[in-house]
Amino acid sequence: MLNTIGGYFSGALFWSWPYFRGLILSSPNISGSYYMVFEVCFRMKDEVRKVLDEMRPMLQMDGGDVELVDVGGDGVVKVRLKGACHGCPMSQMTLQHGIEKTLKKRVPGVKRVEAV
Numbered sequence: 421m422l423n424t425i426g427g428y429f430s431g432a433l434f435w436s437w438p439y440f441r442g443l444i445l446s447s448p449n450i451s452g453s454y455y456m457v458f459e460v461c462f463r464m465k466d467e468v469r470k471v472l473d474e475m476r477p478m479l480q481m482d483g484g485d486v487e488l489v490d491v492g493g494d495g496v497v498k499v500r501l502k503g504a505c506h507g508c509p510m511s512q513m514t515l516q517h518g519i520e521k522t523l524k525k526r527v528p529g530v531k532r533v534e535a536v
Contacts, residue, residue: 495531
């Protein structure tokens with residue numbers, strides 16, 4: 421539990437502090453904690469989407485693409501590799517050393533990237 425102004429946030433903290441700072445302090449009670457988690461998740465999803473959009477042209481140069489499927493509250497990003505990336509023997513390397521590494525570096529809270 422995290423003590424906030426006038427209340428507590430009773431959820432698992434999967435995101436880093438910059439994503440929580442303004443949201444936690446603005447909610448004075450427990451009833452708002454679910455709303456805060458969803459808002460934080462949406463903000464994180466937007467950040468992931470922006471980074472993937474920046475990476476997309478590099479994948480498209482080789483005939484591939486990536487689609488954002490989900491960003492879980494536990495920091496797991498699920499993507500779908502498309503085009504030439506789908507079924508490519510090097511897709512796991514692209515996923516781990518390209519997409520996952522970049523997302524972890526640029527989006528606080530990303531723990532892992534999985535292909536679905």
